[in-house]
Amino acid sequence: MMTIQNYVRPGTLEEAYALNQKKANRVIGGMLWTRLENPRIQTAVDLADLGLRGIREEEDGFHIGAMTTLRDLETSQALNDYTQGAVRAAVCHIVGVQLRNMATVGGSLYSRFGFSDVTTLFLALDAEVELYKRGRIALSAYDKEKRDRDILTGVVIPKRGEIRAVYESVRRQATDFPILTMAGVCRGDGTLTFSVGARPGIAAAFSENAQAVRDMGPAAFGKAGRAGDKKAP
Amino acid sequence: MRVEIILNGERIGREADPDMTLYDFVRAEGCLSVKCGCESSSCGLCTVFVDDVPVLSCSMLAARAAGHRVDTLEGLQEEAGAFIGFLADRGADQCGFCNPGMVMNTIALLRENPNPTEEDVKAYLAGNLCRCSGYEGQLDAIMTYLRTRKEKTSRLWESRCARRTPWNSCPARRAIRLTLPPGSVL
């Protein structure tokens, strides 16, 4: 049973960040995974009033606020046009519409779970997370780090021309956690970024000439997996 | 802390612990249609609307919903009334425990997409679990409701024309059918 002593809705990121430095405090985004841990929270820091929800298409890419829900991603015409529906494919099997109306992209990326459909696709899309203090860093680097107390404010999917994207997952039952996830993003210059998740570890990706990846066949899975190996150079 | 919510159109405030869920809040205010079937946000029984969006009340803090509109089935009787008769006719409702959440989510579906296909219905209601049925009854009921709703529209036309001239020889009817926008009711 989750317990919370205090509930605060900060009006500024600085305030939210300051509160989050205390170990006993927790950021509240979608709260879906948090409640499963039955935590004892001293102060719940609700990010709802920080204007972090929204998908903005700019010339350099899609700027997605951390409080953007998975359902927002699922129904975004712009994002799905750009990715030929891969974004929808990545989230549409997650539990149900009600949950997706609450789960946030920030939570999905911050938690760095192996089963994350979102992480798998966003890796292949070369996404960059935006952190309050540290600024922008590549998702691929972020995924190798341990969780810290910086606040994830958003994620950027860079646009470097047209892409062809695809997302697939294997699930034992509909709506269940995936047991294997994969995404492929092919760019105009002929490179393919291939990412594999639920390995059962967190998703990992590698980029190479598209034809070379095709020629690899199933071995591509292994190569993606090794890309995620922390011990590898 | 004091939490104020516009519950089924009425401004309701009460003292709530910071960790009180929206589920506990609405039930404390008498909305007993809202049920709980799990503690892992998996089953959909606790579905309520927050600002017309279907969410899991068990997984939302009442404090998060403060200042927002919350609707439960108690406040949506008329809208539910349109199709729940079809559920009953089909025998789709057995123990009834999953029913409120499923009806709520069906209302949400039909608001978002008034003409869903079977695949649309299955995808939208995937987050509503039921252990008594195999979901066929609910699906059949909704599709029958949609079909009947369509037929009612065209039957109204037929009955109007039939009063004047026999159906086959009613040129006016054919003309009206072609020009009337779909879904219109006379």
Next chain:
Amino acid sequence: MDQNGKRYTQAGQTPPEPSPMDRLVLDRHVRFVGDPVALVVGRTEKACERALPLIRVQYEVLPAVLDMDIALDNPTVIHPEENWEEVPGIGGDRMRNLVSHEESGSGDIDAVLSSCDVVIDRTYRTQACQQAMMETFRSYAEIDAFGRLVITASTQIVFHTRRIVANALHIPEAMIRVRKPRIGGGFGAKQTAVSAVYPAFVTWKLKKPSMIVFSRVESQTASSPRHPMELHVKLGAMKDGTIRGIALHTLSDTGAYGEHGPTTIGLSGHKSIPLYGSAEAFRFTGDCVYTNHMSSGAYRGYGATQGIFAVESAVNELADTLHLDPLAIREKNQVREGMVMPAYFGETAGSCALDRCLESVRRRIDWDENFPVKELGDGKCLAYGIAMAMQGSGISAVDQGSATIKLSDGGFFNLIVGSADMGTGSNTTLSQIAAEVLDVDLARVQCFDADTDISPYDSGSYASSTAYVTGGAVEKAARKLREKILAYGAELLHCDPEGMWGHWK
């Protein structure tokens, strides 16, 4: 806690229960992960949650028995207590971890099997499954104005629960009232009093209302799932497909407590073997053992499911071995109406439409054209298979149902029963029976289930009994009432009751 030693069972069965009396409300000997260790009572859920980590339990860990194959005669004895009781005839021996043993047979099975052209010898294993009804286990208790213990429970068995609580708390049954409101499914899970004893105890002691609501996790780990079984089938037949002998040995894992162990194991044999009327001989033996798993319970099928899975799988393997059509083999060997069923306690199949079922299936899925496989193209195919099953409506000579019907001054009828509608629609069915006999609109029959103070006795809703047994009582009661109304009406109208029926409406 002074329990004064006498143990009880939580199983909902007609007494004398064929279940061992092996439970205490709280036992110092805990037998599975999920067995209650302490009752924590607080004003709020939060208060209880805060109390839990303050309790430290010291366990002396004994070697666990987690495999039914090694349970019998295992050095770890799961119920070593001397006050363990079981009615005679069940064949249990607690020091061997044996809850029940049964043997039945007819003819010389060994001789028959050795003279068969082919013997299919297989062992099948079935797993535990959760009923997982959407509403978890929950009950609450209060003391009423007369000082009696009133329990409201999500249950299929109000009368059995009353007796179970009386036995658990060592108080008279007369001091207890059990009610069942609308509940969210059961499927057999609630044919065991999983939760009621705890608030009953707390409220009886503290004289304050108390409640318990099992979480989903608790409903999965401290409940009453289907018995895992190991079924060894020996099926003997001739080349032409005549099945001449069936032998089945079932090993059943009833977990930490006996409950529905002795009864479910029986169905594994008695509801599978009798499907084959052609058999000259049969043998069914069963051992139900204790293990340190969750205590198994009732789940639709109640042992028949496991037995039929095994026997029907063996028959399909036989068909495959003999290159015969599995449907044809069944048509050849099935039990038919009028046959005596040695494996079903020597009863006669007085009502049996199995032949018509098989014929209907053959026709409706184009069996002859499609078996074994229909290619659909695109790398997909539809495979065809068949199995038969049998079920009874209620436990013969054991289940009981009753009904009270009142004609109210308002011109409607109160139908009061002790069965339990759990989504099965039994209240509607029973109302329809009454309405048809009384020749009134369904809306004029108000069905009430179930309250031990108000409802006439009913063994409860399980074993497919309610529509047939309780329904039978409803029909009888409705007919009686109709006669009474007609007689009274005839008196008032000064006419002959015989001619009254025409004027009924």
